[in-house]
Amino acid sequence: AQKVTQAQTEISVVEKEDVTLDCVYETRDTTYYLFWYKQPPSGELVFLIRRNSFDEQNEISGRYSWNFQKSTSSFNFTITASQVVDSAVYFCALSEAGTGGFKTIFGAGTRLFVKA
Amino acid sequence: DSGVTQTPKHLITATGQRVTLRCSPRSGDLSVYWYQQSLDQGLQFLIQYYNGEERAKGNILERFSAQQFPDLHSELNLSSLELGDSALYFCASSVGDGVAGYTFGSGTRLTVV
Numbered sequence: 001a002q003k004v005t006q007a008q009t010e011i012s013v014v015e016k017e018d019v020t021l022d023c024v025y026e027t028r029d030t031t032y033y034l035f036w037y038k039q040p041p042s043g044e045l046v047f048l049i050r051r052n053s054f055d056e057q058n059e060i061s062g063r064y065s066w067n068f069q070k071s072t073s074s075f076n077f078t079i080t081a082s083q084v085v086d087s088a089v090y091f092c093a094l095s096e097a098g099t100g101g102f103k104t105i106f107g108a109g110t111r112l113f114v115k116a
Numbered sequence: 117d118s119g120v121t122q123t124p125k126h127l128i129t130a131t132g133q134r135v136t137l138r139c140s141p142r143s144g145d146l147s148v149y150w151y152q153q154s155l156d157q158g159l160q161f162l163i164q165y166y167n168g169e170e171r172a173k174g175n176i177l178e179r180f181s182a183q184q185f186p187d188l189h190s191e192l193n194l195s196s197l198e199l200g201d202s203a204l205y206f207c208a209s210s211v212g213d214g215v216a217g218y219t220f221g222s223g224t225r226l227t228v229v
Contacts (some may be wrong), residue, residue: 033215044118045206045220052215091159095215102213103172104149106159 002027004094004107012113013082021077021110023092029053033102034068034075035093039109045091051075082114119143122207122221130229134195137224139207141188147171147210148190149218150182154203165190166213197228 003026013019025034036048049059051068059066063080079086089111095104119142129135141148150162161174165184176182179197184190194201204225208218 035217037220042222043204044222045208045218046118047217047219050215050217102215103161103164103174104214104218105161106151108158 006107010111029096032096040088120221137192141209145209149208151206
């Protein structure tokens, strides 16, 4: 069965600090997809990144980077030089094939507070 | 603006009542997904439709039902409402099966009093 664990409920950092959000997943499939979404205080969910199970290359996008390690079933997200605008709830998600199509489940989310 | 439109944005209703939440997917997207976000349960997958047909079902209560119409908009019907149904209901859409990621609407906040 699918499972996504975000053990960090809340993280508080001071602006310009680096912060890593952890995500551990469980799946029996060999083909699956991992995602990160951001939910700012305004409430909408914003797609950040997708990784498929065959691509373990790490990715960097500006101040954001993602580390995918199949050996530890982890897909961690690092924000470098955090800014106040990064304050949000971040969700890790896993999508795997099920009857009739892919089903995506979300972790419980990590609330990040970035203080000025 | 994500391109996914949800109405209404806010809804306050009494226990026992029935409400309908509406979602228009992003142009070109055939799949619609409904999620419920509550404080204690996080984001829970309810149901998915693809081009008018039910594709996958999650933890959707029997009191809840959904459909996707020929113009691809979707409606989520919630009946016999209970206090515990108070939550943020999100609709998301994707082109196909969602493996490229979802585009979410801004949600409907339902308060049952």
